Amino acid sequence: MPNHYRSLSESVNAAITVLKSAKSVCILTGAGISAESGIPTFRDKQTGLWENYSAEQLANIAAFKRDPNLVWQWYQMRRDMIRDKEPNPAHHALATWQDSAAALNQSITLVSQNVDNLHEQAGSTVQKLHGSIWHNHCIDCETPYLEDTTGKDELLNCPVCDGLIRPSVVWFGESLPDTPWLAADHAARHCDVFMSIGTSSLVYPAAGLATLAKQTSGTTVIEINPNPTESDMVDIQICEKAGMVLPSIINELLAV
Numbered sequence: 001m002p003n004h005y006r007s008l009s010e011s012v013n014a015a016i017t018v019l020k021s022a023k024s025v026c027i028l029t030g031a032g033i034s035a036e037s038g039i040p041t042f043r044d045k046q047t048g049l050w051e052n053y054s055a056e057q058l059a060n061i062a063a064f065k066r067d068p069n070l071v072w073q074w075y076q077m078r079r080d081m082i083r084d085k086e087p088n089p090a091h092h093a094l095a096t097w098q099d100s101a102a103a104l105n106q107s108i109t110l111v112s113q114n115v116d117n118l119h120e121q122a123g124s125t126v127q128k129l130h131g132s133i134w135h136n137h138c139i140d141c142e143t144p145y146l147e148d149t150t151g152k153d154e155l156l157n158c159p160v161c162d163g164l165i166r167p168s169v170v171w172f173g174e175s176l177p178d179t180p181w182l183a184a185d186h187a188a189r190h191c192d193v194f195m196s197i198g199t200s201s202l203v204y205p206a207a208g209l210a211t212l213a214k215q216t217s218g219t220t221v222i223e224i225n226p227n228p229t230e231s232d233m234v235d236i237q238i239c240e241k242a243g244m245v246l247p248s249i250i251n252e253l254l255a256v
């Protein structure tokens with residue numbers, strides 16, 4: 001079913017139709033779902049002190065080993081930026097849908113690449129593929145570091161082995177945590193509908209989940225993104241901001 005819908009309302013109606021009859025839905029979200037909460041995405045150009053760096057240059061272990069101060073300060077800046085942000089209507093709509101899943105006789109697995117915790121704040125259960133920006137651990141012995149790091153712009157050392165403390169996010173080139181990845185893989189293989197929301201679909205393995213869903217069970221793939229990706233897996237493309245369309249789509253599903 002190639003995307004042949006001519007208007008936004010046609011695409012939205014097509015999505016509602018397939019979602020109404022779906023028994024199992026796998027949803028993958030990315031930074032775009034938090035954009036309307038005021039958090040810049042990874043592909044947005046950085047500003048101020050950070051304008052000469054891309055996220056890829058900073059979010060990797062080689063960068064941390066080369067210049068741990070720089071990477072730590074970038075994460076402290078990102079934490080300061082995210083701290084007071086709140087879930088937006090897209091996060092709330094997904095949480096409401098998950099809450100009603102049993103009544104709708106649907107299984108809904110929410111998988112996210114986001115480290116900001118806004119899905120959880122909205123009340124969702126979420127498989128977090130890239131960790132949480134609010135946690136830290138030792139780079140050497142991996143012991144979690146539980147002290148509050150607010151305002152700590154200097155590097156911190158592990159009380160157990162004196163190793164450097166790093167944010168507990170998955171960096172480029174690192175493996176994803178097993179439990180959420182296995183849940184995401186299972187949900188993608190067994191869903192009738194796969195929704196890709198607010199992600200550029202460039203970073204693997206998360207970006208491969210839609211292909212996995214399609215190839216395993218011929219799943220219908222819906223994408224919500226104001227700047228459509230070039231993925232040829234997408235059947236229904238909804239070119240709009242998530243917070244603008246998800247609440248009405250989910251209201252329709254709940255109205256059954």
Ligand code: OAD
Nearest residue numbers: 030031032035041042043113198199200203225227241242
């Ligand atoms: P990106 O920054 O790559 O992509 C964000 C996507 O969201 C873009 O395609 C935007 O067009 C879209 N977008 C922007 N505003 C939106 C809105 N209001 N509603 C819906 N979509 C919107 O973010 P991710 O795909 O999440 O990984 O990036 C994947 C991973 O790469 C991240 O988890 C991070 C990153 O670098 C690591 O740090 C390992």
